[in-house]
Structures are given as structure tokens and as C-alpha cells.
Amino acid sequence: MSEISSETRFLHAIEMGLGAWQWGDRVVWQYGHGYGEKEVQDAFQVTISEGIHFIDTAELYGNGLSERLLGRFMKETNEAVLIATKFFPWPWRFYKGAILRALKGSLARLDVEGVDLYQIHWPSPLMNTDLLMEGLAECIKSGMTRTVGVSNFGQSRMLAAYSSLARHNVALASNQVHYSLLSRAVEKNGTLARCKELGIRLIAYSPIEKGLLAGKYSADNPPPGSRARNYSGLLPKLQPLLKLMTEIGQDHGGKSNAQIALNWVICKGALPIPGAKNTAQAQENAGALGWRLTDEEMAKLDAVSDSILE
Numbered sequence: 001m002s003e004i005s006s007e008t009r010f011l012h013a014i015e016m017g018l019g020a021w022q023w024g025d026r027v028v029w030q031y032g033h034g035y036g037e038k039e040v041q042d043a044f045q046v047t048i049s050e051g052i053h054f055i056d057t058a059e060l061y062g063n064g065l066s067e068r069l070l071g072r073f074m075k076e077t078n079e080a081v082l083i084a085t086k087f088f089p090w091p092w093r094f095y096k097g098a099i100l101r102a103l104k105g106s107l108a109r110l111d112v113e114g115v116d117l118y119q120i121h122w123p124s125p126l127m128n129t130d131l132l133m134e135g136l137a138e139c140i141k142s143g144m145t146r147t148v149g150v151s152n153f154g155q156s157r158m159l160a161a162y163s164s165l166a167r168h169n170v171a172l173a174s175n176q177v178h179y180s181l182l183s184r185a186v187e188k189n190g191t192l193a194r195c196k197e198l199g200i201r202l203i204a205y206s207p208i209e210k211g212l213l214a215g216k217y218s219a220d221n222p223p224p225g226s227r228a229r230n231y232s233g234l235l236p237k238l239q240p241l242l243k244l245m246t247e248i249g250q251d252h253g254g255k256s257n258a259q260i261a262l263n264w265v266i267c268k269g270a271l272p273i274p275g276a277k278n279t280a281q282a283q284e285n286a287g288a289l290g291w292r293l294t295d296e297e298m299a300k301l302d303a304v305s306d307s308i309l310e
């Protein structure tokens with residue numbers, strides 16, 4: 001691994017975080033149906049009490065509600081919280097100053113003076129990578145974020161971001177991408193390896209594949225909302241993988257499928273940020289820490305996942 005810059009080192013010491021897309025999102029997660037503010041606050045509190053302090057939110061989530069809730073919840077704990085949030089490249093944001101301005105908006109909703117990681121949520125259709133990175137470098141200079149990262153950047157764009165930031169003497173702290181036992185493009189195309197080489201933390205989103213790897217959904221019992229449609233091809237193929245995960249979990253004293261899914265991501269060298277809607281899910285996900293799958297188990301999981309994804 002290359003030398004990790006001192007500013008971004010803390011991210012490499014974090015094993016797992018908590019995703020806050022569920023806090024306020026009605027489009028994919030049906031916030032307000034079956035769970036709401038009380039449940040996500042409980043999930044936050046359990047997570048923090050389990051020693052997980054890294055929370056990933058975005059100005060986009062719940063149209064700012066996720067950030068506002070996090071701001072409120074933080075006031076009710078004395079524990080340190082590490083905040084990661086994101087800039088969304090709306091088409092009307094075509095100049096670099098929009099990035100610092102958006103960060104100020106996030107800080108106002110969070111009611112804090114600075115965050116720990118500020119990420120570009122998706123590549124911009126209108127701003128090139130150099131311009132986006134100039135905007136992020138300004139955010140660092142302003143002192144309003146400790147580090148900066150990108151999200152959904154393919155390998156070549158990520159390398160361009162890395163070099164562009166380096167010209168401003170800023171390290172690219174992270175690339176947040178889709179990574180799970182059922183989504184392994186970043187592993188297969190070399191992005192994960194390149195991140196390790198360059199000291200960029202790969203933050204894995206949807207590490208439980210939006211609930212599919214927890215084992216409660218099947219073709220006969222699909223998840224609610226848009227997930228049913230998006231996963232209609234994958235749901236009928238899941239059983240061999242879920243069965244193996246359950247067997248391996250039993251060998252580890254009854255670890256659940258969600259815990260196996262998260263531990264697999266950690267063993268691959270990435271930082272999973274599972275979303276949780278309630279105490280039970282948050283508590284269960286925290287149980288992915290403190291133990292490791294063996295190399296042999298990883299190889300078996302890889303092989304069955306390959307057979308599903310091929």
C-alpha cells in the first residue's frame with residue numbers, strides 16, 4: 001500500500017460505518033411507512049453505542065432531511081460522530097463555487113462547523129473533473145471539511161481526480177462505490193486494488209445489496225417498492241449463496257447472513273456503510289465486527305457469488 005496522507009489516515013482505521021439514505025427517503029425506502037424518525041434515531045443510537053461513529057449522509061437524501069435528522073441526533077449524544085456528506089451535481093450547478101456553497105448548506109442543516117469527509121456524489125454532466133476538484137480543494141481551504149472524496153467514479157475518472165487534487169496538495173481520501181457479494185465490478189476491474197495502492201479508502205455502498213443478502217427476500221417474497229423490479233433478475237438466483245452464507249454463519253456461532261455480507265466486504269479491504277431502518281437491523285449489523293471470515297470461507301463465497309453473477 002502507498003503511504004496514506006496524515007489527513008486521510010483516520011478513514012483507513014474505520015472498519016464500518018452507517019448509511020443514512022434511509023433517513024427521510026420515501027422514493028426507495030418508504031420512510032414514514034413502517035418506520036420513521038423514532039426508529040432511525042434508535043438505529044443511530046445503537047450504532048454509536050456499538051462503537052461505530054462514521055455516518056454517511058448526503059444533501060440529496062430525503063431532500064436534506066437526512067442531514068437535518070443527523071444534526072438533531074448528534075445533539076443528543078456526547079459521543080464523537082464522524083460525518084461524511086455529499087455534493088449533488090444538479091445540472092444548474094456548473095461552476096466550481098457551487099460546491100463550497102452546497103457544503104455551507106449541508107453544514108447549516110447538520111448544524112456543525114465542519115464535516116470529516118465531503119464527497120462528489122456522482123460525476124457531473126457539466127463540470128469536468130478538474131473543475132470539480134478545484135471546488136473540493138476550496139472546501140478544504142475553507143476549513144469546512146477535513147478531507148474530500150468522490151463517489152461513483154470509475155477507475156480512470158478516479159485517477160484523474162487523484163492527480164487533479166494532488167496539484168492542489170490535497171489527497172483524494174475515498175471513492176464511494178457499489179460493492180457487495182452481488183456487485184463486484186470494482187473488484188473485478190481493478191478499482192479496489194488501485195485504491196489500496198494509492199491510499200484511497202474504498203467505501204462500499206449497498207453492502208447488503210439493499211437487503212437482499214440478509215436472506216429475507218426471494219422471487220416469491222420480493223422486497224417492496226422499486227427494489228422488486230430492479231432485482232427481478234437476481235432474486236430467483238440467490239438461494240445457493242444465501243444457503244452457503246447461513247452455513248458459514250453457523251460455523252461462527254450463529255452469525256446472520258447480513259453479518260456475513262458485511263464481514264466479506266471488510267475482509268476484501270473496503271469500508272461498508274450499511275443502512276439500517278431500526279434498532280434490530282443496526283444491532284445486527286454491528287455484529288459484523290470483532291471477527292473475520294477465513295480465507296477458505298472467502299474463497300467459497302467468491303466462487304458461489306461468481307456463479308450467480310457470470
Ligand SMILES: NC(=O)c1ccc[n+]([C@@H]2O[C@H](COP(=O)([O-])OP(=O)(O)OC[C@H]3O[C@@H](n4cnc5c(N)ncnc54)[C@H](OP(=O)(O)O)[C@@H]3O)[C@@H](O)[C@H]2O)c1
Nearest residue numbers: 019020021205206207208209210211214258274275281284
Ligand atoms: N454514493 C451513492 O451513490 C450511494 C448509493 C446507495 C447507497 N449509498 C450509501 O450507502 C448506504 C447503504 O446502502 P443501501 O442503503 O443502498 O443498501 P444496504 O446497506 O445494502 O441495505 C440497507 C437495507 O437493507 C435492509 N437491512 C439492513 N440491515 C438489515 C439486517 N440486519 N437484516 C435485514 N435487513 C436489513 C433494510 O431494508 P429493508 O428492511 O427495507 O429490507 C435497509 O434499509 C446508504 O444508506 C447510503 O448512505 C450511497
